[in-house]
Amino acid sequence: MSWRAVALALALVYTSSCAGSERPERVVLVVLDALNAAHLGCYGDTGRLTPNLDRLAARGLVFERAFSNSTWTLPSTTSLFTGQLQETHGVVTARHSVPTDAVLLPELFRSAGWRTAAFVQMAQASATYGFDRGFDEFRYYGSSGESRWDALPEDALAWLRAHTGERYFAYLHLRRPHGVYDPFPRELARLEGGCRLVAGERDEELSRAGSFGERALDPHAKKHVAHLYRANLASVDLSLGDIIDFVEADTGALVIVTSDHGEALGEHDYYGHGDQLYAESVDIPLILAGAGVRLGTDRTPVSTIDLFPTLSELCGLDHSNRTALDGVSLVGRVASDAAPVVQRAIPFSARYRAKGLVSVGLVQDGLTVVLTPDGIRTRGPDARGSETDIADLTRLARDFRRRHADLGARPAEPVEIPPEIQADLDLLGCEGEE
Numbered sequence: 001m002s003w004r005a006v007a008l009a010l011a012l013v014y015t016s017s018c019a020g021s022e023r024p025e026r027v028v029l030v031v032l033d034a035l036n037a038a039h040l041g042c043y044g045d046t047g048r049l050t051p052n053l054d055r056l057a058a059r060g061l062v063f064e065r066a067f068s069n070s071t072w073t074l075p076s077t078t079s080l081f082t083g084q085l086q087e088t089h090g091v092v093t094a095r096h097s098v099p100t101d102a103v104l105l106p107e108l109f110r111s112a113g114w115r116t117a118a119f120v121q122m123a124q125a126s127a128t129y130g131f132d133r134g135f136d137e138f139r140y141y142g143s144s145g146e147s148r149w150d151a152l153p154e155d156a157l158a159w160l161r162a163h164t165g166e167r168y169f170a171y172l173h174l175r176r177p178h179g180v181y182d183p184f185p186r187e188l189a190r191l192e193g194g195c196r197l198v199a200g201e202r203d204e205e206l207s208r209a210g211s212f213g214e215r216a217l218d219p220h221a222k223k224h225v226a227h228l229y230r231a232n233l234a235s236v237d238l239s240l241g242d243i244i245d246f247v248e249a250d251t252g253a254l255v256i257v258t259s260d261h262g263e264a265l266g267e268h269d270y271y272g273h274g275d276q277l278y279a280e281s282v283d284i285p286l287i288l289a290g291a292g293v294r295l296g297t298d299r300t301p302v303s304t305i306d307l308f309p310t311l312s313e314l315c316g317l318d319h320s321n322r323t324a325l326d327g328v329s330l331v332g333r334v335a336s337d338a339a340p341v342v343q344r345a346i347p348f349s350a351r352y353r354a355k356g357l358v359s360v361g362l363v364q365d366g367l368t369v370v371l372t373p374d375g376i377r378t379r380g381p382d383a384r385g386s387e388t389d390i391a392d393l394t395r396l397a398r399d400f401r402r403r404h405a406d407l408g409a410r411p412a413e414p415v416e417i418p419p420e421i422q423a424d425l426d427l428l429g430c431e432g433e434e
């Protein structure tokens with residue numbers, strides 16, 4: 001073996017032993033609101049919308065089958081922060097706040113001595129609903145007021161730079177690609193290929209497609225909605241480029257990219273998110289990269305409720321006083337693809353208290369079963385397989401639906417919504433009081 005070959009072999013050993021072996025000193029959790037994973041290059045999309053996220057994914061671990069617990073921001077973000085299903089935390093109306101008896105993820109970091117900071121563009125993930133608990137600093141960026149949406153990336157990067165080398169947990173909740181679909185003009189132009197509407201035509205109406213619900217659009221309008229949404233995703237990817245560069249260069253940092261739910265673009269003549277449980281409604285990305293994480297992909301079904309136990313174990317945080325968790329730690333899979341897979345059925349559901357439980361789904365192995373008011377839908381490669389598996393999972397889903405049909409008696413900590421937050425909710429087409 002030549003010296004050159006020996007050096008190369010040593011470099012490979014060094015690289016592979018380093019990847020996945022370090023405990024993170026810094027954690028940056030990035031939530032891109034309303035992102036169906038299917039639009040990301042690292043999940044198979046060929047439109048080159050997300051070069052920065054794809055670059056991050058190539059240096060980390062992609063959970064290819066990640067599911068949000070809910071179909072809208074408030075319950076889903078509560079699940080992410082508590083490790084609990086919405087059936088446990090009970091935040092199921094737009095007037096609920098985060099339950100005071102649940103330990104929140106940033107509280108774990110702060111009580112372990114980590115600095116904590118949040119940079120949030122989404123009204124339903126703001127301090128109004130109690131999401132500031134556990135953060136040393138909580139900065140909200142809205143459509144009006146002193147801090148506007150577009151100031152977030154630069155502010156967050158400045159904060160990360162200012163705290164280089166310290167132990168911190170930073171939470172970035174980006175509004176895009178959630179509607180309003182208002183992409184950067186350069187991204188809209190870059191991605192115009194194949195869209196037969198002239199840019200600007202019906203833009204004002206179609207940019208609000210995220211709040212349409214059931215609707216039959218003509219094929220050109222449907223195509224343009226997808227164009228606007230995808231350009232919105234490309235815009236947020238572009239805005240994250242410098243932040244990703246910065247944390248990638250930090251060997252002690254762990255970056256997580258995920259979403260709170262998906263977005264429908266007329267695949268089933270339904271637009272936006274909230275009361276449907278299609279694949280596009282709940283399939284979200286989960287990408288981890290950096291300290292403590294192996295490289296590769298993983299087909300294990302996982303959920304946003306798993307992030308709380310995963311991060312607490314990965315970072316060595318004390319969660320002995322935590323409230324009951326529904327999620328499981330993914331640390332074994334994050335460190336090694338030989339780790340055993342936890343056998344479980346993962347639930348997700350679309351519900352509002354006033355409407356009750358609209359639909360419920362369960363995923364186990366390669367099979368998904370969804371119970372809707374109209375019947376049963378199945379998907380996944382195993383959906384063509386064993387009738388017994390389908391019958392078993394359907395029975396589990398029916399049992400879950402029966403046990404959790406009514407959350408009406410759950411205590412709520414009702415919120416007062418300030419006018420500027422209400423204005424942002426209205427602009428984003430978020431559902432108000434039922």
Ligand SMILES: [Zn+2]
Nearest residue numbers: 033034073260
């Ligand atoms: Zn959302």
